[in-house]
Amino acid sequence: MTERPRNADSGDIPYDQGLARAYRDAAREAPPQELDAAIRAAARREAQARPRSLDEDERSPDQARAGPASRRHWQVPLALAAVLVLSVSIVTLHREETQLPPPAPPRSEPPAMPDLRDAPAAPVQPRPQVPARKPAPEASREAMRVPEQSPRAEVEARGDAALGAAASKAEEAGSEARQLFRGPRAAQAPQRAAEQTAPATALAADEPPAKWGERIMALRRDGKADEADALLAEFRKRHPEHQVPEAWLR
């Protein structure tokens, strides 16, 4: 409780100093001590349970306070390291390729179909034999191959990442570095699992509040009050500070 509202002296704000003093004297209730202890313990647990990013221990509190923006400073070296690892893999793969028996000359493109009406009949030539490749190098090459990802899968992966709640952003940043070394497919696996287990209401996580509102109101119009309430509850978790319009509640 404060002595005076900050702009009370302007005369613009309705304020009564005597009344405020009387209220200060009267209103002295406080939360029970056990409630204090429970909340502080929960806050401590949550803070300690949070996985730390790779370089968090070395950051100063000022850097940590600066938030996600300052985390980007390790992303460039990390990207360079990832590129280096991939380059070494490709060079190794290329060397193995050169040590293999020379592959058969590639079949040339079939010539354009000649006009058979004018050409004389030609004898059928036997097809040249293509030497069989050794199976072992093939397997190792498969293992060394840089994982490919279709554009669609890439878009899906990006979308999955966007579905993460704001509360898990820091955790994702920490695990992102590890996932880079495992490859995009490894990164996709837990995201897909999360997508399968996530409730239907979580699907709108990255949408703006207005979209949430439209969905909630549509559900209410359809008489699906329970689903609308569930979606509203999910919205509250993700945007606790957002002012919910009255129309969403009816």
Added chain:
Amino acid sequence: MPTPAERSDETLMLDYRAGDVAAFDELYRRHKGGLYRYLLRQCRDPAVTAELFQDIWMNLVRARAGYEPTARFATYLYRMAHNRLVDHYRRHAHGANLSLQDDEIEEPALGRHEQPDVRYERKALATHLLRLVESLPAAQREAFLLQHESDMSLEEIAAVTGVNRETVKSRLRYALAKLRAGLSEWR
């Protein structure tokens, strides 16, 4: 580096976001009383107040990763509280008297009290004032509490409650007029 007590609310919240538990303790110490009384005056039931109070702080803890200091921390915290109260009213409201809208402008239900014993005058005044506050229409009571429990400006109260500045001003004027009238025999 400044101690937690020397840091602003917003800095403390950012520090807590970065894992500094002491920052949360200081933030909690600063705001627990005001928030608790804000909720208690609104729902008038200590058990419900405790439940809402805990929910709000836990929501704050869970949402810390997404916190950005775009406004005063108090505004952020009390907006969460306002939203939680609206949800609570919606689930449990059986009458219009629980609405936070300007639906009723009513006189305080309290009658004139007998002259209290002088020894207990101060305590009786406090009790009387709190009853007057509780008897205010919900929207006026909320504006009054936000002003007196969290040092909010008109603009900040407007941001928390989702109405415009002039509406807040009007609510405060009504609230003060009623409280003054109710206390006239004591002043």
